[in-house]
Amino acid sequence: TITLPPVALNMVRQSVLDTQRAKQAVLPPLQSVVELTTAFKPPERTGLKEMGAEKKGRNVDGAAWRESWTERLMYASNDLDCVVERNAHKWAAEATGDEWEEQWGEHYHASGKVAKYADKWGKQGPNVWHERWGEDYDSSIGDACVKWTDKWAERLLPGGAREQWGDKWHEAFANGRGEKNGEVWSVGAAGDRYQRWWGEQHLGAGQVRRHGHSTAGEYWDETNHMDTYYNPVPHFGFKHALNHSPQLRNVPLMPKAINEKDPFGPGLDKL
Numbered sequence: 001t002i003t004l005p006p007v008a009l010n011m012v013r014q015s016v017l018d019t020q021r022a023k024q025a026v027l028p029p030l031q032s033v034v035e036l037t038t039a040f041k042p043p044e045r046t047g048l049k050e051m052g053a054e055k056k057g058r059n060v061d062g063a064a065w066r067e068s069w070t071e072r073l074m075y076a077s078n079d080l081d082c083v084v085e086r087n088a089h090k091w092a093a094e095a096t097g098d099e100w101e102e103q104w105g106e107h108y109h110a111s112g113k114v115a116k117y118a119d120k121w122g123k124q125g126p127n128v129w130h131e132r133w134g135e136d137y138d139s140s141i142g143d144a145c146v147k148w149t150d151k152w153a154e155r156l157l158p159g160g161a162r163e164q165w166g167d168k169w170h171e172a173f174a175n176g177r178g179e180k181n182g183e184v185w186s187v188g189a190a191g192d193r194y195q196r197w198w199g200e201q202h203l204g205a206g207q208v209r210r211h212g213h214s215t216a217g218e219y220w221d222e223t224n225h226m227d228t229y230y231n232p233v234p235h236f237g238f239k240h241a242l243n244h245s246p247q248l249r250n251v252p253l254m255p256k257a258i259n260e261k262d263p264f265g266p267g268l269d270k271l
Contacts, residue, residue, distance in 0.1 A: 049073040049251040062095030071248050082110040084241040084248070099123045108241040112139035114234040126156035135234070143232035144174035161189035173230040177204045202228040 056066035104118040133149040152166035169182030198212035
């Protein structure tokens with residue numbers, strides 16, 4: 001069993017509390033709103049169905065917020081694959097300087113590819129936290145999937161010293177084989193550093209190599225017989241996303257511009 005040194009354990013516990021408080025942050029109250037605008041620019045190119053909204057506001061206390069979302073039905077430019085794409089962005093700031101932001105996206109391809117991601121961060125006084133994650137699936141080449149996450153935070157202690165910590169991992173699997181890799185790191189108030197790296201190689205036929213090392217002298221490398229488990233199925237696919245958005249399907253396409261004076265004729269534009 002691998003244990004973290006006391007400074008890393010204390011920082012992990014504190015960062016969990018900091019993250020929970022930051023995730024509970026809400027948009028500034030709309031009482032005494034002195035500015036509130038809503039806008040959305042429709043698509044300007046053919047072959048694209050799009051809908052969305054953008055809102056922003058502020059109040060007399062100096063707090064401000066904005067949020068936007070878009071949903072598109074289009075053909076990908078690189079392979080002409082039909083795609084349902086959803087994106088959202090939220091941001092809020094208090095007059096005190098506390099701030100919070102979140103972005104996320106989901107892309108569903110008719111070929112079976114799915115990409116999802118999120119990027120969040122928050123600031124409360126001098127304390128800051130970040131969290132990012134992503135998932136990619138591709139059923140067109142079997143049961144391939146890639147998942148990853150990256151979190152880090154820092155906080156200011158009495159006296160001006162800072163503590164920092166981070167945790168990230170990445171995994172990639174396909175057809176019963178794959179690997180996982182991760183890293184944990186911390187920097188204490190006195191500047192003491194700790195890092196630990198770990199990995200798993202799933203070789204097939206029940207063979208798994210587990211290895212790692214750390215700046216504290218920890219080391220392990222062993223191969224054992226164990227099960228390989230990963231989930232290559234996203235909770236949503238292209239058909240689900242399309243059926244879930246009847247309003248998007250009903251958005252009219254922008255008519256194609258036809259150049260009747262083209263010496264080669266209007267071609268496909270007239271279809």
